[in-house]
Amino acid sequence: MALLSIDGLSVHYYTLSGIVRAVDDVSLNLELGEWVSIVGESGSGKSTLGFSTIRLTPPPGRIVGGSIVFNGVDIVKAPDSVLRKIRGREISMIFQDPMTSLDPLRTVGSQLKEVVEDHGIGRGKEAGEIAKRGLLSVGLPENAFYSYPHQLSGGQRQRVAIAIATVLRPKLLIADEPTTALDVIVQKSIMDLLEDYNRKGMSVLLITHDVALASERSRKIAVMYAGELVEFGDTRSVIEDPLHPYTQLLIRSVPDVVGEKRLTYIPGEPPDLRRPPSGCRFHPRCPFADSMCKVERPKQTVISGRAVLCHYAGTVKVRD
Amino acid sequence: MVLVEARDLKKYFPVEKGVIERILARKVRYVRAVDNVSLEVGKGETLALVGESGSGKSTLGRLLVRLLDPDGGTITFNGIDITRLKGEKLRKLRRRFQIIFQDPYASLNPRMVVGEQIAQPLTELELASASEAKSEALKILKSVGLVPPEDFYNKYPHQLSGGQRQRVAIARALIVKPDFIVADEPVSMLDVSIRASILDILETFKRELSLSTLFITHDLAVARLVGEKLAIMYLGKIVEEGPTEDILEKPLHPYTKALIDSIPSIRKREKSKLGLKDVTPDPVNPPEGCRLYPRCPFATEECKLREPKLETIKGRRVACHYPLQ
Ligand SMILES: Nc1ncnc2c1ncn2[C@@H]1O[C@H](COP(=O)(O)OP(=O)(O)OP(=O)(O)O)[C@@H](O)[C@H]1O
Ligand SMILES: Nc1ncnc2c1ncn2[C@@H]1O[C@H](COP(=O)(O)OP(=O)(O)O)[C@@H](O)[C@H]1O
Ligand SMILES: [Mg+2]
Ligand SMILES: [Mg+2]
Numbered sequence: 172m173a174l175l176s177i178d179g180l181s182v183h184y185y186t187l188s189g190i191v192r193a194v195d196d197v198s199l200n201l202e203l204g205e206w207v208s209i210v211g212e213s214g215s216g217k218s219t220l221g222f223s224t225i226r227l228t229p230p231p232g233r234i235v236g237g238s239i240v241f242n243g244v245d246i247v248k249a250p251d252s253v254l255r256k257i258r259g260r261e262i263s264m265i266f267q268d269p270m271t272s273l274d275p276l277r278t279v280g281s282q283l284k285e286v287v288e289d290h291g292i293g294r295g296k297e298a299g300e301i302a303k304r305g306l307l308s309v310g311l312p313e314n315a316f317y318s319y320p321h322q323l324s325g326g327q328r329q330r331v332a333i334a335i336a337t338v339l340r341p342k343l344l345i346a347d348e349p350t351t352a353l354d355v356i357v358q359k360s361i362m363d364l365l366e367d368y369n370r371k372g373m374s375v376l377l378i379t380h381d382v383a384l385a386s387e388r389s390r391k392i393a394v395m396y397a398g399e400l401v402e403f404g405d406t407r408s409v410i411e412d413p414l415h416p417y418t419q420l421l422i423r424s425v426p427d428v429v430g431e432k433r434l435t436y437i438p439g440e441p442p443d444l445r446r447p448p449s450g451c452r453f454h455p456r457c458p459f460a461d462s463m464c465k466v467e468r469p470k471q472t473v474i475s476g477r478a479v480l481c482h483y484a485g486t487v488k489v490r491d
Numbered sequence: 492m493v494l495v496e497a498r499d500l501k502k503y504f505p506v507e508k509g510v511i512e513r514i515l516a517r518k519v520r521y522v523r524a525v526d527n528v529s530l531e532v533g534k535g536e537t538l539a540l541v542g543e544s545g546s547g548k549s550t551l552g553r554l555l556v557r558l559l560d561p562d563g564g565t566i567t568f569n570g571i572d573i574t575r576l577k578g579e580k581l582r583k584l585r586r587r588f589q590i591i592f593q594d595p596y597a598s599l600n601p602r603m604v605v606g607e608q609i610a611q612p613l614t615e616l617e618l619a620s621a622s623e624a625k626s627e628a629l630k631i632l633k634s635v636g637l638v639p640p641e642d643f644y645n646k647y648p649h650q651l652s653g654g655q656r657q658r659v660a661i662a663r664a665l666i667v668k669p670d671f672i673v674a675d676e677p678v679s680m681l682d683v684s685i686r687a688s689i690l691d692i693l694e695t696f697k698r699e700l701s702l703s704t705l706f707i708t709h710d711l712a713v714a715r716l717v718g719e720k721l722a723i724m725y726l727g728k729i730v731e732e733g734p735t736e737d738i739l740e741k742p743l744h745p746y747t748k749a750l751i752d753s754i755p756s757i758r759k760r761e762k763s764k765l766g767l768k769d770v771t772p773d774p775v776n777p778p779e780g781c782r783l784y785p786r787c788p789f790a791t792e793e794c795k796l797r798e799p800k801l802e803t804i805k806g807r808r809v810a811c812h813y814p815l816q
Contacts, residue, residue, distance in 0.1 A: 212682040310769065324771040354543035354709065356767055359753040380682065383755035410757050424683050426712035427756050428739050434694070434716060436687035440652050 173240075174342060174374055175201040175224070180237035182216075182223045189445035193219040193232065195398040198471070198478070201391075203342070206366075206375040208385035208406075210421075211395035212441055217378045220395070221347045224376070225262050226254055242342065260290055263341045267348040269332035273320045279306070279331045280316030286335055305338040306331070309364060326357035330364070337368055344368065347378040362388055382425050386410045394418050397442050397452040404477030414479045417453045419489040451482065459487045494569055494703045495532040495555060495588075495671050500525055501563035502550050506775055522774045524550040526727035527564070529801070532671065535701035539718030539735065541711055541750070545774060546724045548707045552673040555705060556588045557581060569670070586616050589664040593676035595656035599648040605659045606632065606644030612667050631662045635692050654685045658692065665696055675707045690716055711754055715739060723747045726772050726782040733807030743804060743814040746783050781812065789813055 177199045184191040193216045201207045209217050222228050224239060226246050239246040241262065244253060266272065274282055283302035287293050293301050306315050309330040320328055329349060336344055346365065350358035366388060369375050379385055385392050385406070392409045394402040394417065402415040413419045423435040439456040442448050451469050454460040464482055471478050474485045481487070503521035524547045532538045542548050553559040555566060557573060565574045573584065592598045600608055609631060610624035619627060625644075632640035635658040648656055657677060664672055674693065678686045694717070696702055706717045714721055715735055722732040723746065731744040742748040749767045767786040778784050781794040793812050801810045 212684055326769065327771070355753040355755075356543070356749055357769075358755075360766070360769060381755060382683070383757045386757045387755045421684055422757060424687060425757055426683075426687075426710070426716050427758060428712050428715055428751055428754050429756060429760050430758050432716060434687040434691050436691070437684040438688075440654060440685060441682070 173200040174203040174205075174242060175199075175376070176238075176240045177220075177224070178238050178240075180220070180223065180239060181235045182219050182228055182232055183235050184219075184232045186231055186445075191444045192398050192447055193444055194223065195447075196237070197395075197398075197400045198237075199393055199400060199403060201343070201374055201376060204369070204372050204374055205391065206369050206377065206389045207391045207393060208377040208379060208389035209393045209395060210379055210382050210385045212380060214441060214444065215395040216398040216444075217380075217395055218347050221264070221345050221376065221378050224345060225258050225264065227258075227264075259286070259336075259341070260339045261341050262343045262345065263336040263339070264345040264347065265329070265332045265336050265349050267351045269325070269328040270320060272332050272335060273328065275320050278317050278319055279323070279334075280318075283316075283331070283335055283338060286338055290339055292339060301338065305334040309334040309337075310360070324357075326353050326361065329353065329357075329361055333361070333364060337373065341373065343374045343376060345376045345378070348380070349377075350384075351380070358384075382410075382422060383427070394421070397447055398444055399452055399480055400471075400478070401453065401480045402477065408475075408477060414474060414477060414484050415453075415481050416457050416459055416483075416487055416489060420456075423489065451480075453481075458489065459483055492534045493531045494534045494536075495705075496530075496567040497551075497555060497564065498529050498567075499564035500528045500551070500554055500561050500566065502547075502554055502559060503562050520775050523727045523777060524774065525554060525561075526777075528724075528727075528729055529564075530722060530729065530732065532703045532705055534670075534703055535697070536720060537697065537704040537706055537718040538720045538722060539706045539708060539714035540722050540724060541708055541714050542724030543709060545772075547727045547774075548709075548724055549675050551724070552590065552675050552705055552707050556590045556671075556673050557585075558590065582616070586612075586618065586667045587669050588671040588673070589667065589669040590673040590675060591657075591660050591664045591677050593679050595653070595660040596648060598660055599656060601648055604645050604647060605651070606640075606646075609659060609663045609666055612663060616667060618667060627666055628662070631666050634695070635659075635662045636688070637662075654681050654689065657681060657689055661689070661692060661696075665700070665702075668700055669702070670700075671703045671705075673705045673707065676709070677706075678713065679708065679710070686713070687716070693717070711739070711750060723750065726774055726777050728782060728810065729801060729808070730783070730810045731807065732801070737805075737807065741815075743807060743809045744811045745787050745789055745815060748815060781810075 180194055180197045182194040184193055211217050223234055234247055280302055283305055284298045287298040287301045303316055311330050350361050389406050392406050393400055396417050402418045413422055420437045437456050448455050450466045451464045454464040469480050469482045471480050472484050502525040503523050506520040540548050554561050606628050610628040613619040613624040614621055629640040632643050637643040637658055678689050708714050718735050721735040721738050722729050725746050731747045742751055748765055752762045770785045780796050781799050784790045784794045799810045799812045801808045
């Protein structure tokens with residue numbers, strides 16, 4: 172049984188200028204111990220999906236349909252008291268800006284200790300010891316315990332956020348662009364750290380716009396476009412033989428330091444989700460779109476274990 | 492032919508910002524944002540400048556187009572020393588070097604239609620009449636892909652997407668047909684699916700105007716697409732410089748190698764285990780000797796004591812006592 176099973180999830184923002192269909196009919200599974208990455212461009216709905224997974228959809232957003240089952244609990248319907256126990260303890264989250272989860276006025280040690288105490292893992296001195304070990308395990312020196320967040324670098328702050336997020340040994344860590352603000356050398360060490368945790372059994376849901384990063388680290392990749400999940404499957408097959416035209420074009424657009432040099436891009440721009448295109452949302456930018464794509468919304472089809480949202484899944488291929 | 496040349500360029504920013512702070516501080520401390528940098532950009536050539544955040548890339552770029560005054564060194568443009576040029580003389584030369592910023596929103600006027608903003612440099616520098624400027628603006632709107640240009644001319648920045656705004660910023664910088672541009676992370680805020688469309692536009696102008704470019708980016712993969720030459724900056728200094736493909740294939744400086752190995756790639760590729768120590772570089776008190784010394788796995792006593800000079804090895808410049816083999 173999957174650890175996390177999202178089925179037909181829709182999340183909309185009710186703004187003054189209209190309804191933003193940020194997540195629309197998204198289904199996704201994550202097995203215990205697995206690392207799944209959600210990739211997509213800005214505004215494709217990745218963060219909305221991440222927040223909604225622990226029912227922290229920011230207002231004016233609302234989950235309007237579908238279910239999220241985590242470890243047997245229906246997150247959408249669960250009472251607040253149950254959710255509070257799950258958050259932090261079983262599912263925790265880190266963000267692009269580590270200060271989101273840090274208090275600038277308190278030492279990182281006392282913040283970490285508080286998390287330990289609040290969840291009844293330890294008290295007083297014992298909590299302090301657990302907190303210190305937490306900092307060591309994310310590769311920070313012991314004296315970091317007495318530092319204030321502003322005394323640390325961006326990478327070190329993200330390590331503290333990871334220490335706080337993992338000290339209760341959650342089953343699932345949702346990481347929303349945790350390294351986007353960091354330099355690549357630091358990014359690598361943070362990703363190595365997450366990989367260590369993953370190897371020890373913690374499942375990871377990484378949200379990133381960086382396809383290459385996702386491809387190096389995850390077991391499965393879910394590609395989002397304009398609020399929809401357009402392709403989901405095993406990393407190597409999604410990268411090496413993408414089935415959705417969007418995935419095909421996206422992967423060709425990723426610049427690399429090795430291999431062929433080319434300037435490839437997808438014509439046009441992602442749509443405004445207050446007025447998503449009719450039919451297939453990718454049709455205005457898709458080289459294969461025909462009259463059916465303009466009017467009829469595609470249904471998810473599964474081709475050799477891969478879920479694809481395209482009328483012509485498996486029959487169209489962008490040429491080199 | 493060399494168009495832009497910097498020699499021993501320096502820019503030190505005082506850490507103590509306010510006057511009182513400076514008086515109270517026993518000794519004013521400085522961020523050595525750019526510290527003795529020398530480089531050349533040839534006519535029609537693109538030099539990509541890569542480095543981590545805070546390494547001094549933007550400061551160097553601003554110095555070259557004289558938006559900042561250097562604290563030392565010289566800048567020559569087309570053989571003319573422009574280091575201390577001021578007033579009318581500088582204004583006259585301004586047309587020939589332009590800058591494009593990472594965040595086009597911050598560099599555009601929110602209350603003016605973009606067409607007028609694009610035309611503005613032409614009238615301001617008295618290069619064209621108002622009506623000529625307008626028709627030039629319409630022309631360049633078309634070349635940056637904002638069609639139909641008549642529609643885009645009358646739009647405000649907030650009515651455009653990030654990619655469209657960057658096109659406007661490019662049009663405004665290039666309408667005066669400069670010889671040299673500093674492009675400071677022009678695609679860093681854009682999604683990967685549209686990034687190359689902007690690079691494509693720059694590439695076209697580069698060919699048509701035989702434009703020389705300093706292309707600033709923190710992304711080596713982007714640098715590879717745009718620049719035939721590459722310079723790597725670390726803590727205010729250039730540590731390696733040379734032909735892009737040579738450096739990517741065989742970096743000589745340990746920092747360059749660490750940078751290349753850290754870039755995620757969709758292709759399976761060999762990566763060394765060379766890791767830099769997680770020491771935060773401090774631009775106020777940079778290490779004496781080699782600046783990478785506290786982080787470098789190969790560092791010796793010599794690296795700690797003596798600063799390596801940029802020396803030419805195999806058609807490249809490298810600042811390392813023990814360049815990689
Ligand atoms: N106007 C200023 N006043 C004081 N310090 C400054 C100023 N501009 C830059 N600095 C400092 O100079 C150093 C180099 O900054 P710069 O903006 O040139 O780096 P960068 O390589 O462009 O970084 P990024 O990749 O983040 O844009 C940094 O330590 C920065 O804090
Ligand atoms: N708090 C909010 N209020 C209104 N609209 C929002 C809010 N947060 C996100 N959106 C909209 O929802 C869509 C998806 O956004 P998001 O989930 O942040 O995407 P991503 O994380 O992939 O960049 C976008 O159109 C965005 O503008
Ligand atoms: Mg997001
Ligand atoms: Mg900069």
